[in-house]
Amino acid sequence: MRITVFGGAGEIGGNQILLEGKETKILLDFGRSFARESLYFDEPYLSARKPEHLYSLHLLPDIEGIYPWEEIEPSISGIFISHAHLDHMDYIRYVKESIPIYVGEGTWKIITARDATGKSSKYQLAKFNEKLSDSPQRCIVPCRGFTIQPFRTGRELSVDEFKIKPVHVDHSAPAAYGFIIDGPEGRVVYTGDIRFHGYKRSFSEEFLRMAENPDVLITEGTNLVGFKPSSEEEVGRKLGDIIEKTSGLVAASFSPVDIDRMKTFFNVAKRSGRKFIISMKQAMLIDVLSDEIRQRLLDFPFTLGDENVLIYEREKEKTYKWEEKMIERYEVVDSSWVSEHQQEVLLFATYYDMLEMLTIKPEVGSVFIYSESEPWNEEGEFEFEKLENWLETLGMPLVHIHASGHASPFDLKRMIETLSPRKIIMVHSERPEIFKKFANVENMICPQQGVPIEL
Numbered sequence: 433m434r435i436t437v438f439g440g441a442g443e444i445g446g447n448q449i450l451l452e453g454k455e456t457k458i459l460l461d462f463g464r465s466f467a468r469e470s471l472y473f474d475e476p477y478l479s480a481r482k483p484e485h486l487y488s489l490h491l492l493p494d495i496e497g498i499y500p501w502e503e504i505e506p507s508i509s510g511i512f513i514s515h516a517h518l519d520h521m522d523y524i525r526y527v528k529e530s531i532p533i534y535v536g537e538g539t540w541k542i543i544t545a546r547d548a549t550g551k552s553s554k555y556q557l558a559k560f561n562e563k564l565s566d567s568p569q570r571c572i573v574p575c576r577g578f579t580i581q582p583f584r585t586g587r588e589l590s591v592d593e594f595k596i597k598p599v600h601v602d603h604s605a606p607a608a609y610g611f612i613i614d615g616p617e618g619r620v621v622y623t624g625d626i627r628f629h630g631y632k633r634s635f636s637e638e639f640l641r642m643a644e645n646p647d648v649l650i651t652e653g654t655n656l657v658g659f660k661p662s663s664e665e666e667v668g669r670k671l672g673d674i675i676e677k678t679s680g681l682v683a684a685s686f687s688p689v690d691i692d693r694m695k696t697f698f699n700v701a702k703r704s705g706r707k708f709i710i711s712m713k714q715a716m717l718i719d720v721l722s723d724e725i726r727q728r729l730l731d732f733p734f735t736l737g738d739e740n741v742l743i744y745e746r747e748k749e750k751t752y753k754w755e756e757k758m759i760e761r762y763e764v765v766d767s768s769w770v771s772e773h774q775q776e777v778l779l780f781a782t783y784y785d786m787l788e789m790l791t792i793k794p795e796v797g798s799v800f801i802y803s804e805s806e807p808w809n810e811e812g813e814f815e816f817e818k819l820e821n822w823l824e825t826l827g828m829p830l831v832h833i834h835a836s837g838h839a840s841p842f843d844l845k846r847m848i849e850t851l852s853p854r855k856i857i858m859v860h861s862e863r864p865e866i867f868k869k870f871a872n873v874e875n876m877i878c879p880q881q882g883v884p885i886e887l
Contacts, residue, residue: 433617433887435648437879438493439465440859444654445519447859448493449622450508453615456592459511460611460622460650464522465491483526483555493882498527506531509591510581512598514624515608516542516689525555529577534589536598537582538607538724542689545720548572549713549754560754568757569720585609586642599639601625602632604837606691606721606730610639618647618887621851625652625860628843629663629835631692631731636839640850648887649853653861654838656870662835668696670833671801675704680798681774682706683781683789683828688714690837691721691732693803698733701778702740709765709779712755715743719758736762744770744779746788767791774798783815786822800828805836845871855887 439448446465451458472489473479483499486492492499496507510532513521516539524533535543544558548571552559559575574580583589585600593616598609603625613620621643628636675682686693688711701708710718715736724730734741745755745764758764770779771792781789781800800823823830838860839847848856848871856876858864864878877885 433615433620433648434884435620435650435857435879435887436882436884437857437859438495438882439463439468441879441881442862442864443467444860444862445517447514447520448523449650449859450493450495451594451613451620453593453617456594456615457508458591458594458596458613459495459508461514461520461624462511462523462527463520464518466519486523486526490882492523492526498531500526500528502528510534512596512611513539514610514622515539515603515605516546517605517625520624524578525557525576530579532579532581532591534581534583534591534596534598536607536609537584538721538730539609540580540582541720541724542605542607542717544572544574545569545716546689546713549716549752560752560757562753562757566757566761567719568716568754568761569722571754571757572720597642599642600632600635601639602627602630602634602636604630604687604690604692606689610643612643612646619645620648620650621646621853622650623652623847625654625838627837627839629840630837631664631695640847643851646851646853648855648857649848649851650857650859651844651847652838653844653858653864653867655836655840655844656861656863656866659836659840660834661840664692664696664835667693667803667833667835668700671697671700671803672703674799674801674831674833675700675706675778678797678799679775680795681770681792681828682778682799682801683794684778684801684803685780685782686803688780689717691730695731695733697778697780697803698741704778706776706778707740707742707773709742709744709770709777711744711780712746712758712764714780715758715762716754742777744788746785747791783819783822786819786826789822789826794826794828796827798826798828800826800830802830802832803834805834841867841870848873857885 434452436450439446447461447463449460497504513535548558548560589596595614597612601610611622698708725732743764868876
């Protein structure tokens, strides 16, 4: 058995992990490395126009036969996607459509909703056709011929010599999975992105119970530097305290696909007597996941139409068809309405909504809550500095309240002690050597990009 880490070695994100058995090869995630792309590109001014550019820069790995410009058959039997974050799945759009993509049902809905409401491109995975239905979610249709193999937790999948069991884990994106892979040469366990301090920490504990006795554990190691202990419950308590002291507008920025964070902000807003105002794209995400919410496959406190939830309509010159469909179906508000009801709402707003904030004119006593990770690169630091400039102009203090989507060093250590794998490969980490010494694990391998590991 052999494992090659093409992406995620010594970096956070961009996971691309090739697992080779005696006769079968599969990919575990096929994500975009924002850090390595930023070495060459500066979007929107300079970006790759076609996948061959990414391949030439070794951002797309050299795996035989997987790209459309290659005439030979693919050397892999499938790609397994752990969750919907771009750094784990975004490059699947560039592979041959004949390669099976194994992905959670909820994960695929999130991916297609994001693509259908994003920039138009020949590499889009889904588009929006407003003529199909009155329901926005029914208007999202795949626009490529990929062989999608959807799964749910615990359902065993067979790919030639491998038996793969996806098991849900707790992460800052819904429908996140780890994989338990059994083959003739042993058991490989891949955590994907995992944590043990979110609302669904029981998912991660269940994953550990099912992943017993691995020969190889491929684990993330994001939080080895700068980890700040917190939990979703603690985020809720701190948020409630801030809102109680705030006499004006409360605006908040967090990842738009972080369902747990959205749940936290909704619950606190409701208890505080404030309406929760979400973005149009967040509303589309909730609409797409409404069946899972109603069937209680996804633990979420509201669907669209809830009296405590409003949808924000940005001021813009062009309204897209999907936005028109949402406006027809649900109640929306604009900057004028928010300006008149500042003390009654909690508004989702990011750096890219600052012109809207300028129109809203936050009252004295307003506050901005930043519920995301701190900037991790120079580009992010520039953007954060600009956000601070905006908030200074608006007279809004910035309060940082956040809980990570990744496991603490202590939980990673406990996980390894529980599973007791023969070999450990740490990915999604900038400094894996820290953990090797911290946990005193001599059997841990710090992979190098593109260098095969014989097992």
